[in-house]
Amino acid sequence: MASALRLLPSTAARLRFSRSLPFSAAASLFSPPSKAVLYDQHGPPDQVLRVADVPPVELGERDVCVRMLAAPINPSDINRVQGVYPVRPPLPAAVAGYEGVAQVHAVGPAVTRPISPGDWVIPSPPSFGTWQTYIVKPEDVWHKVRDDVPVEYAATVTVNPLTALRMLRDFVDLNPGDAIVQNGATSIVGQCVIQLAKVQGIRTINIIRDRPGSEEAKEKLKQLGADEVFTESQLDVKNVKSLLGALPEPALGFNCVGGNAASLILKLLRQGGTMVTYGGMSKKPVTVSTSSFIFKDLSLRGFWLQKWMNSDKAEDCRIMIDYLLALVQEGKLKYEMELTPFSEFGLALDKSLGKHGSQPKQVLSF
């Protein structure tokens, strides 16, 4: 069996290859025809994206063919299509999407890793082209994951939860009892930060926007384990630290908003603290007083998961994915998503673009 072509029984009949050829001719194994979301030029996603049939792809001896199960629409996917993301797939006929979970459909005869048809796998590090029904890539691309979690969590574990986990680990040595502060706390990264911090015994101070429903949003975050949640206007006081009560002054802050919401983090941080910027939802820059640098000794840094991934961290990445999916399985990591069938891609995209008001994260279900 080790060197045999392994196929899911139900699909074996659909693959064409000549039984009369010697075994090396197994290289003529092909994927099923696939449907993909493509773009030929950068621009508004609802104008430049198209769903197209993609012809079967030949499997190399160490290739694995997977059938996608689920893939999210992340803001960075939108930015790549728009052409405003620094790393983008080459045009034309770029397949969109960057993360997701798949089921192994067939493996080439020389595949050596313990990956079998039926297994759930994740492209790890993530890579371009997850918005399509079948994908063929070398075995090294795929990381086998547990299949006892909801498919939408396996599909989204690599970008948002892993960002939260890395930011908690890479900048400041935190000990149980320490506190951190973040804005954009209702984002999925924000929710992951709260829950992952809680697992480590780290307290979280959370900043959210002033808007209708902010009391309900506060309650939701507290149910996830948030220690304190403030709206921006609540922090608009002179002695902001008096609001912290028994919580220690935070040594680390996460900013995904910019503008005033970033300044509030700088105000709350303790002497010598660090603020990490990983997003700019307000589209406003970060503004910092000279004394914050000189007398308060604050450090300002940035985090970009894609750069971290590029620095030869494949094995670390896989260990973290397993850790995060274990937390999901234990009920310690959750966030709201909506599964939308791939056949309704246009609807899922419109929801992601905000055309239907505030919506949960869209995850394409194949």
Next chain:
Amino acid sequence: MASALRLLPSTAARLRFSRSLPFSAAASLFSPPSKAVLYDQHGPPDQVLRVADVPPVELGERDVCVRMLAAPINPSDINRVQGVYPVRPPLPAAVAGYEGVAQVHAVGPAVTRPISPGDWVIPSPPSFGTWQTYIVKPEDVWHKVRDDVPVEYAATVTVNPLTALRMLRDFVDLNPGDAIVQNGATSIVGQCVIQLAKVQGIRTINIIRDRPGSEEAKEKLKQLGADEVFTESQLDVKNVKSLLGALPEPALGFNCVGGNAASLILKLLRQGGTMVTYGGMSKKPVTVSTSSFIFKDLSLRGFWLQKWMNSDKAEDCRIMIDYLLALVQEGKLKYEMELTPFSEFGLALDKSLGKHGSQPKQVLSF
């Protein structure tokens, strides 16, 4: 001689102590009467500072009495008097001034360090109260320095040149051939950065204000060893890096201005670079785009010499002072200053406050 009271011959007669007492009674040795610049409350320096007679101070057995030779008026001295500096001497009757050079006048009988009357010494780390004619402090305060450099250099070596040296060492590992960028390049710290970098084979890209005489200022900085000098408006181009010619993109930048001049440093820095803020001459904050943090991976830090001094760096500080004064002696470190007699303190202060237009750094000569 080791345990004898040592005095400068010319002043021995002026000190009163009873020759009939046993030697331990040398503790009743007093400094000469002194004149000091004092303040009793914070406020505008030209209103709250006063020159006053200070009574003789008793020397302890391990005290050293010095006669000040020269002490600069630094911007931080002004800020301490104004009350806007985070660390200030207690009021009332605080003696102003923070650095300077002195000549040893007398040493207590139990002084063990090789400090003798006539030696030049520097309070190192610097400490409050250098704007007075005689000072008594424990022997550990004083660092003996060479006396073959101009007195104004010994008086000013600790704050500005040491800031430049530390900033070159503490943030980024630089190798010969690397480049750095700074704004406020005509400041004394800026001039020191240029010269200290040159000693290490590091190239400097310097930013100065647009103003009448900027061509002359450029020429002066180039004579000190600056590789490139630009006015802010010259850098107001889209492809700023095309101006660097053969210079490598800088990994480190120093900001003492803020506002647009800080943004220009961020533009010039290479991917993953660090900007260190140590001043805010424009009184404008530092503004940073989200993408500078995420995609360009810039780090923003601060430097404050007084905090560095507090972290138990006395020995390091003294080694650096010796190194810097050796460079002065070799003609490799220079900057413009004006010696003004202590008797004309009011004039020196007015010049430092900008009342007489742009003036060189004022150094009080005692």
